[in-house]
Amino acid sequence: MRLKLNPEAKTVYRSIQEEIKRRLVLPESASLLDEFGPVSDREEILRRQAYFRGTLPWIRPELKDYLSKVRHIKFRRDFLHDRILVVDESELERAEKLGLCEVTTEIEDTEGYPLVLSTAGYGIDVELVPSQIAPELYVMPLWENLETLKALAKIGELTGRESVAGEILRSLEGLREVMEKRKTLDDLEELIVEKERELNERISEKLERFSLTLSGKELLEFLSELKVGNYEAIFSHFGEVEGEILDLINEAENELSERIGITIELFSREELYPVSVPPERVEMLREELEKELKVELYLRSREILEEVMPLLQRLKEELSAVHELDFLQAVKDFAGNFTFPKIHNGGIAFINGRHLFIENPQPVSYVVGRKPESFDVPGSEVVKDEKVVILTGANSGGKTSLLELITQITLLAHMGFPVPAEKAWVEPLDELFFFRRKRSAYGAGAFETALRSFVRALRGEGRKLILIDEFEAITEPGAAVKIIGELLKVAHERGFHVVIVSHLGEDLKAELPFARVDGIEAQGLDENLNLIVDRQPAFGKLGRSTPELIVERLARKKRGKEREIFERVLRAFRER
Numbered sequence: 001m002r003l004k005l006n007p008e009a010k011t012v013y014r015s016i017q018e019e020i021k022r023r024l025v026l027p028e029s030a031s032l033l034d035e036f037g038p039v040s041d042r043e044e045i046l047r048r049q050a051y052f053r054g055t056l057p058w059i060r061p062e063l064k065d066y067l068s069k070v071r072h073i074k075f076r077r078d079f080l081h082d083r084i085l086v087v088d089e090s091e092l093e094r095a096e097k098l099g100l101c102e103v104t105t106e107i108e109d110t111e112g113y114p115l116v117l118s119t120a121g122y123g124i125d126v127e128l129v130p131s132q133i134a135p136e137l138y139v140m141p142l143w144e145n146l147e148t149l150k151a152l153a154k155i156g157e158l159t160g161r162e163s164v165a166g167e168i169l170r171s172l173e174g175l176r177e178v179m180e181k182r183k184t185l186d187d188l189e190e191l192i193v194e195k196e197r198e199l200n201e202r203i204s205e206k207l208e209r210f211s212l213t214l215s216g217k218e219l220l221e222f223l224s225e226l227k228v229g230n231y232e233a234i235f236s237h238f239g240e241v242e243g244e245i246l247d248l249i250n251e252a253e254n255e256l257s258e259r260i261g262i263t264i265e266l267f268s269r270e271e272l273y274p275v276s277v278p279p280e281r282v283e284m285l286r287e288e289l290e291k292e293l294k295v296e297l298y299l300r301s302r303e304i305l306e307e308v309m310p311l312l313q314r315l316k317e318e319l320s321a322v323h324e325l326d327f328l329q330a331v332k333d334f335a336g337n338f339t340f341p342k343i344h345n346g347g348i349a350f351i352n353g354r355h356l357f358i359e360n361p362q363p364v365s366y367v368v369g370r371k372p373e374s375f376d377v378p379g380s381e382v383v384k385d386e387k388v389v390i391l392t393g394a395n396s397g398g399k400t401s402l403l404e405l406i407t408q409i410t411l412l413a414h415m416g417f418p419v420p421a422e423k424a425w426v427e428p429l430d431e432l433f434f435f436r437r438k439r440s441a442y443g444a445g446a447f448e449t450a451l452r453s454f455v456r457a458l459r460g461e462g463r464k465l466i467l468i469d470e471f472e473a474i475t476e477p478g479a480a481v482k483i484i485g486e487l488l489k490v491a492h493e494r495g496f497h498v499v500i501v502s503h504l505g506e507d508l509k510a511e512l513p514f515a516r517v518d519g520i521e522a523q524g525l526d527e528n529l530n531l532i533v534d535r536q537p538a539f540g541k542l543g544r545s546t547p548e549l550i551v552e553r554l555a556r557k558k559r560g561k562e563r564e565i566f567e568r569v570l571r572a573f574r575e576r
């Protein structure tokens with residue numbers, strides 16, 4: 001059963017959700033939070049508390065960095081055009097149904113396919129299962145998500161639950177060499193152009209040096225040999241250079257071969273300078289390389305998949321568990337130093353509660369309904385398990401904030417979450433109402449609306465907590481006492497718990513003997529007439545109002561006749 005909330009209580013619930021949501025690192029984890037909506041069922045609350053008690057201690061702050069690196073790994077079925085499967089007539093239908101690649105019974109059809117697989121002994125031997133026909137469909141998504149796998153392995157270490165990712169990563173190492181060659185293939189043209197340029201540079205250097213050595217005495221010899229027609233000597237001179245250039249070309253080709261893993265003759269030997277690679281030769285090389293790599297990638301993938309296949313189910317589970325971990329780290333970050341409330345019987349109480357949205361709030365202790373035995377807050381001796389409480393006090397004393405704090409603690413408790421307090425007791429409710437003061441609403445219309453919502457909260461049965469912020473602001477004080485007084489009597493008769501903020505504490509108290517009046521006490525005013533407030537309400541004690549404090553301050557400050565008048569006004573307050 002869900003805890004019913006009126007619109008303003010719902011708004012508080014949403015702001016709590018937002019606080020937790022903004023701590024998630026993966027947006028998809030948000031759906032988990034929705035499963036923790038407030039419920040009225042005591043068993044369910046206790047079950048959730050047990051769940052958090054069991055899981056939150058495992059959550060470490062470093063987890064967040066690794067969770068943010070996890071991406072969903074998608075394994076997609078695909079039709080692969082680079083392979084053909086040769087099968088026996090009897091298997092044809094089953095093979096085609098797999099829909100992974102072209103299937104045939106004729107060996108002639110395999111022409112032009114880099115990969116020929118067969119269940120009938122005509123190519124690489126396979127069985128009719130996707131993991132043998134298209135192992136790349138499993139292995140490539142893993143390879144493309146190395147970061148995710150590394151993060152999962154680390155998350156496993158951090159949470160003390162060993163991940164299968166480590167083992168998968170070790171198997172995937174077997175793919176590195178092929179993948180590096182593939183990368184070289186992508187950059188093939190660039191690589192060759194670069195080699196060509198480098199080679200031509202070196203040859204041109206050599207030629208330059210050669211022309212220089214020829215410039216002196218040698219040139220004269222050269223000419224004289226030319227005159228007598230001694231061509232052999234001339235050629236041997238040139239031959240030496242030619243040999244050196246060929247050496248350079250071989251060296252460059254060897255380097256390239258090593259990079260791409262096959263032996264090649266790329267550069268033309270006809271024209272030695274400048275050397276160049278004919279484009280058709282680059283194309284041929286590319287095709288040959290591609291074919292080789294396809295086969296290599298297939299074989300490697302198949303080997304790896306054999307090791308990895310039994311781990312994939314666990315991997316999937318770990319990937320979805322990541323969202324749960326993300327949810328838990330957000331809860332821990334939000335509620336790390338909170339406490340689990342005790343399930344209470346009759347009302348709500350907390351010691352040193354801290355408002356969620358006030359920075360460095362003064363902790364406040366409060367009780368509505370049955371006072372727990374260990375509620376040992378100073379001044380609480382006067383508390384008599386009152387279900388209806390009238391909260392009074394100076395302007396800006398923190399009355400609205402206290403109602404908000406009660407709402408926050410109630411909501412979190414019903415979500416099964418820990419609450420921002422040192423100790424807390426919460427009775428599982430059926431309904432929670434929070435009525436804010438409508439600052440801009442005046443006049444009969446606004447009054448009527450407020451009255452109707454209050455009465456709606458009062459009708460019907462169930463365990464209810466009703467929080468009302470200053471109802472009389474929209475009506476005359478005299479009428480307000482009558483209306484509020486009567487409505488609070490109804491609430492009391494029905495056993496509902498109510499906290500109502502009001503400046504009419506004194507008058508209401510006279511009408512309602514069963515109610516408690518608490519006051520947020522201003523301790524005084526500072527020299528700028530700012531209130532010095534103790535946010536902790538005093539139990540069973542009316543809070544002094546701001547005008548009273550101002551009168552008091554003036555009475556203390558002034559002299560003579562003026563002072564006498566101020567003192568008389570002050571006495572009027574005290575005698576009320």
Ligand SMILES: Nc1ncnc2c1ncn2[C@@H]1O[C@H](COP(=O)(O)OP(=O)(O)OP(=O)(O)O)[C@@H](O)[C@H]1O
Nearest residue numbers: 358361362363394395396397398399400401402535
């Ligand atoms: N426990 C607290 N610790 C620190 N600051 C607080 C606390 N409670 C309230 N305040 C601050 O005091 C200011 C006034 O609070 P709030 O509006 O709740 O007072 P109020 O009594 O409802 O005032 P009003 O009489 O105008 O309705 C706010 O700025 C709020 O942030």
